[in-house]
Structures are given as C-alpha cells and as structure tokens.
Amino acid sequence: MVDIAMQGRMAAPAGAVSSYAVMRRLRSRDAGFRYLTRGAAVLVLLLLGGILLSLVQGALPAFRAFGFNFLVTSSWNPVTEVFGALPAVYGTLITSFIAMLIAIPIGLMIAFFLTELCPAWLRSPIGIAVELLAGIPSIIYGIWGLFIFAPFLQAHIEPYLISTLGNVPLIAPLFSGAPYGIGLLTAGLILAIMVLPFVSSISRDVFEAVPPVLKEAAYGIGCTKWEVVRNVVLPYSRVGVLGGVMLALGRALGETMAITFVIGNAHRISASLLAPGTTISATIANEFTEAVGDLYTSALIALGLILFVITFIVLAIARYMLLRIERRIG
Amino acid sequence: MKHLRTFAAAGLLAAAITPASAAEITGAGSTFVYPVLAKWADAYKKETGIGLNYQSIGSGGGIKQITNKTVTFGATDMPLVPADVQKNNFVQFPVINGAVVPLLNVPGIKPGELTFDGPTLAKVFLGEITKWNDPAIAKLNPGVKLPDMAIAIVHRSDGSGTTFIWTDYLSKVSADWKSKVGENTAVEWPVGIGGKGSEGVSATVAQTVGSLGYVEYAYAMQNNLTYAKMINQAGKVVAPAAAAFQAAAAGADWAGAKDFHVIITNAPGATSWPIAGSTFILMQAVPVSAADSDAALKFFDWGYKNGKQMASDLLYVPMPDSVVTLIERTWKEKIKGASF
Numbered sequence: 001m002v003d004i005a006m007q008g009r010m011a012a013p014a015g016a017v018s019s020y021a022v023m024r025r026l027r028s029r030d031a032g033f034r035y036l037t038r039g040a041a042v043l044v045l046l047l048l049g050g051i052l053l054s055l056v057q058g059a060l061p062a063f064r065a066f067g068f069n070f071l072v073t074s075s076w077n078p079v080t081e082v083f084g085a086l087p088a089v090y091g092t093l094i095t096s097f098i099a100m101l102i103a104i105p106i107g108l109m110i111a112f113f114l115t116e117l118c119p120a121w122l123r124s125p126i127g128i129a130v131e132l133l134a135g136i137p138s139i140i141y142g143i144w145g146l147f148i149f150a151p152f153l154q155a156h157i158e159p160y161l162i163s164t165l166g167n168v169p170l171i172a173p174l175f176s177g178a179p180y181g182i183g184l185l186t187a188g189l190i191l192a193i194m195v196l197p198f199v200s201s202i203s204r205d206v207f208e209a210v211p212p213v214l215k216e217a218a219y220g221i222g223c224t225k226w227e228v229v230r231n232v233v234l235p236y237s238r239v240g241v242l243g244g245v246m247l248a249l250g251r252a253l254g255e256t257m258a259i260t261f262v263i264g265n266a267h268r269i270s271a272s273l274l275a276p277g278t279t280i281s282a283t284i285a286n287e288f289t290e291a292v293g294d295l296y297t298s299a300l301i302a303l304g305l306i307l308f309v310i311t312f313i314v315l316a317i318a319r320y321m322l323l324r325i326e327r328r329i330g
Numbered sequence: 331m332k333h334l335r336t337f338a339a340a341g342l343l344a345a346a347i348t349p350a351s352a353a354e355i356t357g358a359g360s361t362f363v364y365p366v367l368a369k370w371a372d373a374y375k376k377e378t379g380i381g382l383n384y385q386s387i388g389s390g391g392g393i394k395q396i397t398n399k400t401v402t403f404g405a406t407d408m409p410l411v412p413a414d415v416q417k418n419n420f421v422q423f424p425v426i427n428g429a430v431v432p433l434l435n436v437p438g439i440k441p442g443e444l445t446f447d448g449p450t451l452a453k454v455f456l457g458e459i460t461k462w463n464d465p466a467i468a469k470l471n472p473g474v475k476l477p478d479m480a481i482a483i484v485h486r487s488d489g490s491g492t493t494f495i496w497t498d499y500l501s502k503v504s505a506d507w508k509s510k511v512g513e514n515t516a517v518e519w520p521v522g523i524g525g526k527g528s529e530g531v532s533a534t535v536a537q538t539v540g541s542l543g544y545v546e547y548a549y550a551m552q553n554n555l556t557y558a559k560m561i562n563q564a565g566k567v568v569a570p571a572a573a574a575f576q577a578a579a580a581g582a583d584w585a586g587a588k589d590f591h592v593i594i595t596n597a598p599g600a601t602s603w604p605i606a607g608s609t610f611i612l613m614q615a616v617p618v619s620a621a622d623s624d625a626a627l628k629f630f631d632w633g634y635k636n637g638k639q640m641a642s643d644l645l646y647v648p649m650p651d652s653v654v655t656l657i658e659r660t661w662k663e664k665i666k667g668a669s670f
Contacts, residue, residue, distance in 0.1 A: 075518065076518055077517070077518035078489075078514045078515070078516045078517060079511065079512035079513065079517050079518070080512070146525075146530065146533050147533055150537065151537045154537060154538075178480070180482070180523055180534075180538060181537055182523060182534065183523075260487070260526045261526055261530060264487075264523040264524055265487030265488075265523070265524030265525075266487075266519070266522070266523055266524055267518065276523040276524065278487075278524075285488075286488040286489065286516075286526060287489045287516050288388075288390070288489075289361070289387060289388025289389075289390060289391060289488070289489060290388045290389050290390050290488070290489025290490060290491070290515040290516065291390045291489055291515075291516075292389060292390045292393060292408065292515065297390070
C-alpha cells in the first residue's frame with residue numbers, strides 16, 4: 001500500500017517526497033476512517049438510548065397511575081382512562097407464536113428443497129419468488145388479508161376447523177366460536193407468510209455453505225435425504241438458521257399494518273384462536289392519532305416500551321442460545 | 331475530504347432553496363375533515379394565491395400542535411369541553427358537519443328497509459339484544475321478515491370522530507350505555523370486532539352475515555352499503571339524507587352553548603337525522619402572529635360562504651348561515667387582533 005502510494009508520489013513532478021510524509025498522511029487517513037466508522041457505530045447506541053429514554057419518559061405517567069397492574073389487567077377503557085396491557089401482550093405473543101410454528105418448518109423445507117432436491121431450472125424462479133414475498137409492503141398484505149384471505153378462511157377453513165379440531169379434547173377451546181374470518185389465527189397466518197422469506201432465504205444461504213464433502217460422505221455411507229438433513233445439514237448450520245429464525249421473530253413481534261387489518265382489534269383475551277384480539281403495535285397504530293389526554297397517550301407509549309422490552313428479551317435469549325451452541329461445538 | 335466538502339455545499343444549497351412559504355396557512359388534526367379542507371384549499375389558492383398546509387394526523391395530534399403553537403389552527407372531531415378551551419386560551423368553533431349511519435348485512439334486507447331507534451341500538455351494542463328477530467327489533471319493523479340469526483357487532487378499531495359521534499348518540503339515548511361504556515373517539519366495546527377505518531368496518535360487515543356496524547354517510551353512499559333508517563328524538567322515522575342532516579345542524583342550540591360545545595346527536599326537530607356531529611377548529615385567542623391568524627379566519631370565512639357546494643358534493647353538511655354569523659361574531663369578540 002505504502003509502495004503504491006509512494007510510486008504515485010515519485011511520479012509527480014514535485015520531486016522527492018519523503019516516505020515519512022506519505023506514511024503520516026496514510027496514517028491520519030486511516031485514523032479518520034476509524035473515527036468515522038466508530039462514530040457511525042456509536043450513533044446507533046445514541047439513537048437506541050435516546051428512543052429508550054423518551055419511551056420511559058413518555059410511559060412514566062401511565063406506570064405511575066397503574067403501577068404493576070398495567071401489565072396484568074385487561075381493561076382498556078379510554079373513557080374512564082383505565083388501561084391494562086395484558087390483551088395486547090397476549091395477542092402479540094400468540095400471533096408471533098402461530099407465525100413461527102408455521103414459518104419455521106415450511107421455511108426450512110423450502111430451503112432444503114432449493115439446495116438439495118430442486119432441479120436447476122426451477123431453483124431461481126422459486127428463490128426469487130420467496131425473496132419477492134419479503135418485498136411486498138405490509139399494507140398490501142393487510143388489504144389482501146382483509147378482502148381476500150379472511151373471507152376465504154371464513155368460508156372454507158374455519159368452519160372445517162371448528163367441526164374437526166373443535167371437538168378434540170384439550171384443544172377444543174382454541175377452535176370454538178363463530179367463524180368471523182378475522183382474528184388471532186388469521187393474523188398469525190398472515191404473519192407466517194410475511195416472515196417466511198426471512199427463514200427460508202437465510203436458511204438456504206447457510207445450507208449452501210455446508211461443505212459438499214460432508215454431505216457426500218453421508219450419502220456415501222447410505223444415508224437417506226432425510227438423514228442427511230437431520231444429521232449433517234441442520235447440525236452444521238444451526239447457528240445461521242437460528243439467526244434467521246430470530247430475525248423473523250423480531251419482524252413478527254413488531255409487525256403492525258397487516259395485523260391491524262385482520263386481527264379484529266378487540267382488547268379481549270379469548271381462549272379461541274378464531275376470536276378477535278389485538279397486538280401491541282396494532283393498538284398503537286390504531287389509537288395514537290386520535291388519543292386525546294395525557295394518560296391515554298402515555299399508556300400507548302408504555303405499550304411501546306413493553307414491546308421494546310419483549311424484543312430485547314427475545315434477542316437476549318437468541319444470543320444466549322447461540323453462545324451455548326457455539327460453546328458445545330467449540 | 332473533497333467529497334465531504336461537496337456534500338456540505340450541496341446541503342447548504344438545498345437549505346437555501348426551500349424556504350418556508352409565507353403565503354401559507356398551517357393547520358393540523360382531524361382526518362375526517364381533510365377531504366373538504368383540501369378541496370376548499372385548492373379553490374381558495376386559485377382565487378387568492380394563499381395555500382393551506384394541513385397535516386391530517388388525527389384530532390389528538392392537532393390538539394397537541396395547536397397547544398404547542400406550531401400551527402395556526404387545530405381541527406378535532408371531539409370538541410374540547412369549555413374548561414379545557416379556557417385553560418389553553420383557545421377559541422373553538424365548528425367548521426363542517428358529517429353524519430353516521432348504521433350499516434348492516436342481513437340476507438334479504440335492502441338499504442333503508444330496516445328501522446332502528448336509539449335505545450334498541452344501544453341494547454344491541456351492549457350485547458343485550460343478540461338476535462335479529464328479537465321482539466324489540468321486530469316491533470320497530472312490522473312487516474319485515476327478520477331471520478333467527480345472531481347479530482355480529484362491527485366497530486371502528488382506530489380512534490375516530492365517527493366512533494365519537496356514534497357513542498355520543500348512544501350515551502344520549504341510553505343511560506345504561508353512558509354508565510357502562512360512555513363516549514369517546516375509542517371506547518371499551520362490550521362486544522364485537524374492530525375494523526380499521528371505514529373500509530375495514532364495511533369490509534367486515536360485507537363479509538359477516540348478520541353483522542351490524544356504523545360508518546360515515548359519505549362512505550356508505552359511495553359504496554352502496556345497506557344502511558338503516560332511524561327514529562329520531564321527535565319519534566319520527568327519518569332516512570339519512572342531506573336535508574335531514576341540515577335539519578339536525580340547524581336545530582342545535584349553538585347560541586346557548588359555551589365555546590360551541592354542541593354535539594348535534596339526537597337533535598330535536600321532526601326531520602332531523604339523529605346521528606351527526608361536527609369537526610371543530612381550535613385557534614389561539616392570543617395568536618403568535620395576528621397576520622397568520624387572520625389569514626386562517628379569512629380562509630374559513632371563504633369556506634363557509636363559497637364552499638357549500640363543494641362540501642355537499644363530498645357529502646358533508648355545511649354549517650347553516652345562522653351559525654356562521656354566530657361564529658364570526660365570536661372571532662371578533664375573542665381572537666385578539668382579528669381584523670374581521
């Protein structure tokens with residue numbers, strides 16, 4: 001690097017430039033670059049800290065008024081200004097759980113099909129289609145969900161679920177009630193579609209990184225496709241897969257617009273997955289614009305703070321799991 | 331480094347060529363009133379060259395912005411109570427009215443075929459009446475064949491002036507509703523599912539057989555939705571129509587109300603539609619800039635007088651002339667330095 005720089009300098013008509021000056025220039029440039037990148041990284045910390053601080057400050061009146069009860073009560077009454085976060089927290093967790101329950105297996109299957117089984121001519125159309133799913137704005141998912149997907153569920157899927165799973169002991173309450181078409185289940189399904197690309201794209205990339213020699217060895221000793229996936233590909237790539245899953249979960253927890261359209265937006269905790277519910281982000285999006293009064297606004301900001309904490313906990317768990325996996329391997 | 335300097339220069343240039351326009355009225359608030367304000371502003375700008383910069387961010391945001399004096403006027407679908415108007419040193423006046431209609435999806439029932447009264451609607455929304463063939467509904471609709479079908483309630487999930495008008499009406503006609511639920515832009519609904527926006531409510535109603543919801547009149551008309559008729563305070567059956575809304579707006583006691591704190595639900599008069607309300611403008615009584623304040627007042631004056639047809643085209647209900655006279659007198663009395 002220095003040589004190249006010096007050659008450039010030597011060619012200049014100005015004549016002799018000491019290598020010391022060139023070195024110094026390069027070093028100061030290097031330092032500048034270091035400070036610039038460090039500044040960019042610190043900026044993230046500052047932003048995050050600032051957001052957290054303003055959330056806490058905004059949420060303070062609500063926490064002062066309701067205390068711990070804010071987390072465990074389910075009343076949400078803007079008229080009497082009594083607020084509790086439980087239905088929103090419940091809805092957020094349940095819809096994300098449904099989404100992950102569906103998106104993880106399907107996403108992994110897509111990824112495995114694309115890397116191992118797919119004929120070459122089909123590989124890129126499917127790959128691009130999956131990535132396009134990630135590019136669709138959430139409002140489009142919301143409108144499609146409300147006008148097309150929810151009526152379809154209401155007419156064909158939900159009555160079937162009620163008449164079959166609705167009679168199975170233990171899980172019967174989950175599938176009871178009238179088929180509205182919109183509700184927790186619909187929201188979870190839409191979320192599953194939305195986070196599918198995160199799971200499958202990242203899994204595909206890490207599956208492709210599995211050294212072919214490992215797989216060939218496994219096939220060589222007579223393993224079936226399933227055994228190769230189960231015993232070679234997944235163990236080798238689990239850190240990456242977990243990363244993709246966590247990214248998907250983060251998106252699911254915070255998703256707003258699509259959910260708002262299909263979840264039914266009722267501040268209630270119902271046993272049934274077919275019943276309307278709400279999530280934290282849907283509540284904020286719905287009510288913030290017309291929220292009049294300090295306590296109401298503060299309660300909504302407090303909801304935002306809770307979502308922040310939930311996301312933080314999820315990420316912390318993910319880090320912990322990664323650490324454990326790495327330690328076990330290493 | 332050279333690039334950095336170029337960027338800095340470009341930034342300065344960009345800052346220099348986008349100055350704040352002086353000939354612009356600033357406002358923020360209600361999304362409900364936005365279409366009519368936008369249409370007025372368009373015509374007003376052609377006539378006078380003065381534009382309107384209105385942020386339709388919702389009533390709550392509008393109140394916050396006018397409290398912080400970052401805009402010349404705020405617009406809210408729910409009027410502030412006189413104590414709050416006083417406390418903030420605001421002047422409050424109505425600008426336009428809109429009506430809300432019950433919306434339903436019952437097989438075989440056509441638009442306007444079914445009639446409700448207030449107490450019955452309140453009972454249905456409280457979850458006390460659960461079937462379409464309930465005697466209370468049947469009594470109001472002799473000769474209409476009502477099915478033995480569950481009623482599914484659909485309401486707005488987002489905070490909304492429409493919900494305020496709807497719940498204010500139910501509070502006025504039912505003591506039970508007032509004590510159990512009350513009125514606000516969002517309430518704790520005893521039953522039902524929430525749809526986001528008018529489009530969410532009407533889509534849910536359209537998809538759910540046996541559903542009952544509410545939506546702005548304009549939205550119901552533009553989309554040919556099945557609305558119901560109402561029995562008003564005078565005990566007469568009225569259909570939702572411009573004349574019935576006008577009657578409601580004209581029949582209200584604007585002169586007797588402090589700070590125009592009138593919600594024209596359950597209005598008196600034989601021809602009045604009972605579920606209607608207004609959007610209110612909030613301005614500072616001691617404006618930051620008298621010139622800006624005056625410009626806004628001139629715009630509203632122009633709207634009251636020349637914007638009636640435009641408002642009616644959008645299926646809003648213009649303020650009656652008698653009320654406009656009252657409003658403009660209030661401007662003169664209360665807004666400091668108003669050259670009106």
